[in-house]
Each structure stands twice: as C-alpha cells, then as structure tokens.
Amino acid sequence: MKKLTVAFQGELGAYSELAAREFFHANVEVAPRPVFEAVFAAVKSGKCQRGIIPIENSLAGSIHQNYDLLLRHRLHIVGEIKLRIVHTLIVNPGVKLSDVRSIYSHPQALAQCDRFIRGLKRARATPVYDTAGAVKMLKEEDIRDGAAIASAQAAADYGLKILKSGIESDHQNYTRFLILSKQKAPRAPHARTSIVFATRNVAGALFKSLSVFSLRDINLLKIESRPIQGRPWEYFFYLDFEGHAADPPCAKALDHLREIATSLRVLGSYEKGRDADGRIHKR
C-alpha cells in the first residue's frame, strides 16, 4: 500500500504530526511545513495528498487563522481527529529535574502547565516559537540545565528522555484537527459537515439561517464568526452540523440556506472524529 504524504505545520514531533499518525495509522509519510499557509499550498499543488491543521482547542478556543485559510483556499475537509494533548517534560539524557533552570516551550503550552512550573522553585518558563522546536534546540545545543515541554512523540523523534508525563494543569485538554484534501471524502455513515456563509446585515438574518437546520432537527455542533474584510461589523459564520451534505434533510436545509445567505460554501462532509490519546508512534 502506497503511503500518503501529509503536510503539517511545525517541526517533527509537533502535536499535528502525532494527530496525523493517529488518524492515518502507519499509512503516512509526514511533511513538516513552517507555516499553516504552506500546508494549504502543499495540498493545492499536489506535493502532498493530505494536509492536517488544528482548528480548535478545548481550553484556548478556535485557531482563527485556519478558519480564514479554509475560506481563502478551495480545499475539502475530509476528516477530523480529536487528540488529547498530553504534555511531557523532556531533557537530554542524564539531565535530572534538579538541574533544570529553564523550561522551553510554546507560550500556550507553558501556560497550560503553569501549575507544574510554579512547583519547580529554581526553574523559569522561557517561551520559544514551537513545542517540538524547543526539543530540537535542547538536542542541537546539548542544553544540560534546561527542559522542554512537548509531546512524547517529540522525545522519541529526537531521542531525548521524558522526565515526567501529563504535566498539564487540566487533563480535559483536546485539540480538534481537520484533514484537508483536493478531493471530497467518500460518503461517511456518521458524518459531520462544515460550511461557511454570510448573510445580509438585516435583523433576524442569523436566526433565519440557523432555523433551516432546526426546522429539520439537524443538530448544530459549532458556530464561529469571523470578520468580513472591508465590511466592518459584518461576519462570515462557520457552522458545523451533524449529517452529510448529501443526506436529504441536510441537502434541503442547504438549499433553504442559499435563499437566505449572500454566500455559502460547503467546506466538507466527513466521518465524525474519534477521541485519541497521544501515544508514541515509532518509525
């Protein structure tokens, strides 16, 4: 079986890589990219068959930049996976917890482990651009008085040692990732559909838009608003609902929404994601 190439943002060992490996199991070749824009470009050009992007975190909320990129690029969402974010403390072999003076990670990961870090009297948090990038730096510069907070996958990728696992303050920490492709997903039995639409700026327009789903007992899973460039205080609405866009009630609801909305695009119908726990994937 030929392996799929999947683009993700970040260094090897990033949570996006872990999510890709959970979603595609062994059947994947990962392709790191420096920015989200480059993930979309890699799929668009055909260089990678799939892309994976984080879209929301259960503590921090939506990654709005990726909502904007979904609108700008004409790719299809073909899957999702909800990954529990398990942060680990990673050091070079031989480094002990008492040696650690600096803890390197992305500011959001540092914030999510603030209780653990405050418990370490002699170490202070030092923000860097990326969780896995912090691990790479530890290794390349052979830092003996520092540790990184990143995924267990990052420790495995760079051959470093995990001192402690599950150091996040709140274990109910999940990130939902979307899988992107140039082709639509095959029909899924338990589908979720993502759309984006805009309405006229009139009283009740949003309510009417949502009514097309409620009148047909279609369950709404998420709503997100983003500003429309050049039209201050008007918004695009990103909506997720249960069902496939081709299911008769959903298709009718979308037809109905087209009467009300000034623009409407189906971003994708895809199998509803399972929850995954971040295990290590050896290569």
Place this chain on the structure above:
Amino acid sequence: MKKLTVAFQGELGAYSELAAREFFHANVEVAPRPVFEAVFAAVKSGKCQRGIIPIENSLAGSIHQNYDLLLRHRLHIVGEIKLRIVHTLIVNPGVKLSDVRSIYSHPQALAQCDRFIRGLKRARATPVYDTAGAVKMLKEEDIRDGAAIASAQAAADYGLKILKSGIESDHQNYTRFLILSKQKAPRAPHARTSIVFATRNVAGALFKSLSVFSLRDINLLKIESRPIQGRPWEYFFYLDFEGHAADPPCAKALDHLREIATSLRVLGSYEKGRDADGRIHKR
C-alpha cells in the same frame, strides 16, 4: 469637573489611550497597565474609575482573551467606541525615509501595513511587543536608522516626527473598545446590550436561545463562542443585541432565555458607540 481615571493596556500612545481620549474627551486621566488583567484589577479595586479594552477589530476579529476576562471579572460594560485605526510612520527628528532600515511595531500592525513596507526596498519589518512601545524605544535609544508604526498620538506623546500617515493597506480598519466600570451605566436611549450564556448540550439549544430575541424582533449584532473549561466541545456564547436590558421586550427575552440557558449574565447595557477618527489629543 473632576477627571476620571481610565486604565488601559499598553504604553502611553497606545490605540487604547486614543480611544479613551475620544470617548471621554478632555475629561480623562489615563493610567497605562502592562496587561489586560491589570486593567480589570484596577477598576475592581477602585484605583481607576473606568477601564477601556479592545474587544474586536474589523480585520483581525475578536480579542478572545478579553471575552474570557469579561466572564471572570464582575464588571459592567458602560460604553463602547469604534476607532478607525490610522497607522503612521514615526521617526526621530531629522531621520529621513531613506535612512530607515528597520520598521518596528506590533506584528499585527506590521501585517496591516505590509503593502507599504514591501514598497520600501531597504527596510525590513521588525516585530516588537507594542506599537507605542516601538516609538518609546526609538526615542530612548535615539535610533537613527529605524522607524516605528503606531498612532499619531504616540508621536505626540514622545515628541517624535510623523513621516507618513494612513499607511495601512485597508482603511476599513476599525477597533471596537468597551468601557468598564464597577457601576452600571445610566439608562441610554439608543442602547446595545452584551450578555454571556451557556446552554445544555442538546439539539437545537442555540437556535432556541436565539429565538427568544427573534420572536420579539430584537436585532442581534454579534455572536461569539468560547470554549467552556473542563467541558470539551461545549461553549459560552457572547451575544450583543440592540436595546436596553430593561426595555420591556428585551427584559422578556432575557427572562425567556433564562428558561433555556444553564447560565446567563448581562455584561452591560450601554449607549451604542459612534465611529471616531483617531485625531491627536494634546495634553
């Protein structure tokens, strides 16, 4: 007339200071604070009578951190102002555009002026933590080969020179600011009300929540969702609507919403804001 003390986040010359001066006219004493949290704390403790925070930008979207802080702190929203963001290029006296090699500003301001910056062949963008902070740095370190992007107010505050004004790529660039107080606002004739609520995680709950307004012809102005900590994929909804919470139809709608919502709080009813153009306020 005794001047009001108003806390804002940032250095003197920040857009928040400008918004405060537009809102309160001469009748204000501004109190800079390093972080948004400290703005809320200053009002809560009574050290400042008012606080001002940015809540959304017409290009970048909502400032989600401030939505979370509104929920956490029990302050009242008592006013709003929509400020057009006019970015200016600021230098030390005597510095010419051809001398400039580095342009310092907040990453978002740099991004908003990307067209102008790309037009300058020999200068490159250098991100710093704050727009007004960049101006302060230029002055303190007497930088002769650099410029800052910030408000005209910042140039006035630090006695520096404006080389060019209105350098933003998109002039439809507005930021909406909220005014915070420990007391409710006096009754306003043209009011806007902000609330936050959560619903049971059942089909149609959001639709039912919005219906309480639509059934009474109350116009919805904005909806924003934020994750509920510890309950993955459940959300708080922040809703703005036209009218005062004490107006009979609005009061009925809120009563009705209380039947549906698991939690509901009125963040404030306040006079709808005017659009303001960022002029310079001399002190």
